Amino acid sequence: xxxxxxxxxxxxxxxxxxxxxxxxxxxxxxxxxxxxxxxxxxxxxxxxxxxxxxxxxxxxxxxxxxxxxxxxxxxxxxxxxxxxxxxxxxxxxxxxxxxxxxxxxxxxxxxxxxxx
Amino acid sequence: xxxxxxxxxxxxxxxxxxxxxxxxxxxxxxxxxxxxxxxxxxxxxxxxxxxxxxxxxxxxxxxxxxxxxxxxxxxxxxxxxxxxxxxxxxxxxxxxxxxxxxxxxxxxxxxxx
Numbered sequence: 001x002x003x004x005x006x007x008x009x010x011x012x013x014x015x016x017x018x019x020x021x022x023x024x025x026x027x028x029x030x031x032x033x034x035x036x037x038x039x040x041x042x043x044x045x046x047x048x049x050x051x052x053x054x055x056x057x058x059x060x061x062x063x064x065x066x067x068x069x070x071x072x073x074x075x076x077x078x079x080x081x082x083x084x085x086x087x088x089x090x091x092x093x094x095x096x097x098x099x100x101x102x103x104x105x106x107x108x109x110x111x112x113x114x115x116x
Numbered sequence: 117x118x119x120x121x122x123x124x125x126x127x128x129x130x131x132x133x134x135x136x137x138x139x140x141x142x143x144x145x146x147x148x149x150x151x152x153x154x155x156x157x158x159x160x161x162x163x164x165x166x167x168x169x170x171x172x173x174x175x176x177x178x179x180x181x182x183x184x185x186x187x188x189x190x191x192x193x194x195x196x197x198x199x200x201x202x203x204x205x206x207x208x209x210x211x212x213x214x215x216x217x218x219x220x221x222x223x224x225x226x227x228x229x
Contacts, residue, residue, distance in 0.1 A: 035217050043204065045220035091159065103149070103172050104218065106159040 023092030122221035141209030
């Protein structure tokens with residue numbers, strides 16, 4: 001079975017600084033998808049970024065980028081120029097290729113606080 | 117376009133009662149998944165419906181059930197409520213291939229007293 005681990009329950013960062021959130025996963029699959037979701041205090045989960053395992057290039061979305069290390073089964077999220085609105089829970093998530101109709105598995109989350 | 121709508125936002129029930137939660141996915145999305153979120157267990161998958169059929173199911177007791185209607189709206193039902201069922205219940209919709217990620221609703225906060 002697949003598992004997702006986020007070893008940092010809580011983190012904080014100064015506004016405008018850069019922070020990296022860690023995520024590791026365990027799978028025997030070769031093709032899969034990885035996601036980072038953000039859940040602010042408003043509770044609504046928002047997709048931040050996605051990565052396809054067969055693509056070596058790291059995904060980037062504005063201030064958010066990932067460092068995907070397939071061999072190490074690591075998928076970290078880097079937030080540059082942190083803003084107060086980035087304060088939220090961040091969840092790393094894994095899904096096997098869609099043809100398996102499998103569920104998305106979420107990590108336990110990292111609570112990020114951006115300090116003014 | 118409208119997002120994923122979950123109703124109600126908050127609910128307080130007594131042990132032993134039953135509850136029904138509703139989720140309307142994004143227009144055109146045919147897949148609806150349900151997750152239970154608690155501080156101790158994180159996000160736990162309940163079930164997924166696609167075109168009115170349950171396509172996947174998590175490890176929850178039979179007290180948790182769901183269904184999907186022809187317009188893709190979904191409901192989940194919890195019977196004989198227990199204190200441990202207190203949680204945030206999240207609904208997520210997708211076109212059917214979750215590879216592009218879910219779109220989540222704001223959730224229903226259920227408190228069992």
